[in-house]
Amino acid sequence: MAEIRMMQRILASNDALAEKQLSLLNRHRVLSINIMSGPGAGKTSLVERTVQALKDRYRLWVIEGDIQGDLDARRVVAQGAGCTQLNTQGACHLDGMMLEPVFARLELEGLDLLIIENVGNLVCPAEFRLPAHYNVTLISTPEGSDKPVKYPLMFSKSDVIIINKIDLLPHVDFSIEQFSRAVRRLKPRVPIIQLSCRTGAGLREWFDWLEGALKRFHRKTARKRE
Amino acid sequence: MAEIRMMQRILASNDALAEKQLSLLNRHRVLSINIMSGPGAGKTSLVERTVQALKDRYRLWVIEGDIQGDLDARRVVAQGAGCTQLNTQGACHLDGMMLEPVFARLELEGLDLLIIENVGNLVCPAEFRLPAHYNVTLISTPEGSDKPVKYPLMFSKSDVIIINKIDLLPHVDFSIEQFSRAVRRLKPRVPIIQLSCRTGAGLREWFDWLEGALKRFHRKTARKRE
Numbered sequence: 001m002a003e004i005r006m007m008q009r010i011l012a013s014n015d016a017l018a019e020k021q022l023s024l025l026n027r028h029r030v031l032s033i034n035i036m037s038g039p040g041a042g043k044t045s046l047v048e049r050t051v052q053a054l055k056d057r058y059r060l061w062v063i064e065g066d067i068q069g070d071l072d073a074r075r076v077v078a079q080g081a082g083c084t085q086l087n088t089q090g091a092c093h094l095d096g097m098m099l100e101p102v103f104a105r106l107e108l109e110g111l112d113l114l115i116i117e118n119v120g121n122l123v124c125p126a127e128f129r130l131p132a133h134y135n136v137t138l139i140s141t142p143e144g145s146d147k148p149v150k151y152p153l154m155f156s157k158s159d160v161i162i163i164n165k166i167d168l169l170p171h172v173d174f175s176i177e178q179f180s181r182a183v184r185r186l187k188p189r190v191p192i193i194q195l196s197c198r199t200g201a202g203l204r205e206w207f208d209w210l211e212g213a214l215k216r217f218h219r220k221t222a223r224k225r226e
Numbered sequence: 227m228a229e230i231r232m233m234q235r236i237l238a239s240n241d242a243l244a245e246k247q248l249s250l251l252n253r254h255r256v257l258s259i260n261i262m263s264g265p266g267a268g269k270t271s272l273v274e275r276t277v278q279a280l281k282d283r284y285r286l287w288v289i290e291g292d293i294q295g296d297l298d299a300r301r302v303v304a305q306g307a308g309c310t311q312l313n314t315q316g317a318c319h320l321d322g323m324m325l326e327p328v329f330a331r332l333e334l335e336g337l338d339l340l341i342i343e344n345v346g347n348l349v350c351p352a353e354f355r356l357p358a359h360y361n362v363t364l365i366s367t368p369e370g371s372d373k374p375v376k377y378p379l380m381f382s383k384s385d386v387i388i389i390n391k392i393d394l395l396p397h398v399d400f401s402i403e404q405f406s407r408a409v410r411r412l413k414p415r416v417p418i419i420q421l422s423c424r425t426g427a428g429l430r431e432w433f434d435w436l437e438g439a440l441k442r443f444h445r446k447t448a449r450k451r452e
Contacts, residue, residue, distance in 0.1 A: 038265040144266045167397070
């Protein structure tokens with residue numbers, strides 16, 4: 001019981017921290033998204049593509065969460081975005097405590113969009129709220145259509161779901177219909193976007209969704225200022 | 227600091243439990259393997275193939291670790307093996323405490339091989355020792371060759387590494403050479419087996435490795451009995 005109470009306390013203090021960090025983002029009118037997936041589903045590829053597409057019209061910053069190393073940050077910087085590599089030193093998820101030193105140094109003034117790439121893990125990141133307006137969950141077709149049934153929390157916490165690697169559909173056993181049905185059982189109206197970061201197919205729909213979110217957010221925060 | 231000490235205590239008591247469970251397996255001369263991977267890399271497909279190939283010559287039991295549901299246990303039972311579905315109810319890994327009630331009911335007498343399929347996660351399962359003689363880590367080619375660099379603990383703790391979905395090699399960016407080099411930097415002499423559970427290619431090498439392990443184990447435990 002002590003263990004469970006301790007876990008509840010950790011989660012509650014993390015929620016409070018995320019709330020505080022989110023207020024800071026709102027004050028500076030920075031939209032934030034938290035991208036989650038299992039290892040190798042294509043989070044960094046999606047970030048690279050997003051930076052390429054939006055960097056001329058929006059000011060972006062990326063936080064790369066990894067257990068160790070800076071492979072992903074290098075990839076993002078090569079696309080022309082600012083990036084902070086956050087190493088969790090073994091931990092299986094990002095949380096508010098880890099983000100505090102990053103937020104302390106981040107130049108939020110003038111920023112439009114913050115992209116947080118979580119640690120590759122379909123379980124734990126869903127338990128720790130981050131300062132994000134939207135949770136984005138990525139699944140790749142080789143992982144199989146049964147993932148929402150087996151990892152329900154991640155999908156329940158998502159505001160948009162991306163099916164990546166649709167170029168591999170002819171070579172793997174993945175049913176878009178079966179997957180979407182399982183997702184909709186957990187979250188009836190969540191948008192599901194099909195794309196391939198490799199070929200570029202479907203990316204337009206993702207960019208449109210993200211730009212729509214940016215515009216809605218800017219309208220909302222502008223009204224609040226008046 | 228309190229949090230870290232608590233974690234150390236949890237891991238230490240888990241180690242002791244795993245040790246106790248392993249002694250029980252040794253006494254009954256049951257070889258045990260712990261299969262780990264990220265979600266959708268093909269653990270259950272490997273178990274299905276292994277059951278098909280060995281069930282006529284060895285007596286097998288499978289423990290299926292999943293957050294929820296019994297999809298995987300159904301697949302294994304359909305291949306003709308006995309199976310216990312273990313639901314972690316949200317937890318991201320299996321540990322000794324969760325295995326205790328399973329071990330209490332398991333008929334070990336006459337069993338040759340216990341296969342434990344861990345929760346799909348490349349991070350946390352590596353931290354919790356299980357009653358297993360060998361840790362087997364699976365990676366699938368669509369996940370990318372950088373995984374040992376990004377999830378080093380999992381690969382360091384592995385006694386054999388399997389590259390699954392080699393049938394997808396023409397369609398994905400995966401370098402066997404780059405992957406193997408990264409693995410060998412963590413664990414110089416670990417066997418790396420390439421296969422496809424889908425097409426069956428390379429499976430012979432895995433069965434040979436496993437039968438070799440079974441034979442060595444039986445020779446060793448027979449000597450101890452004399």
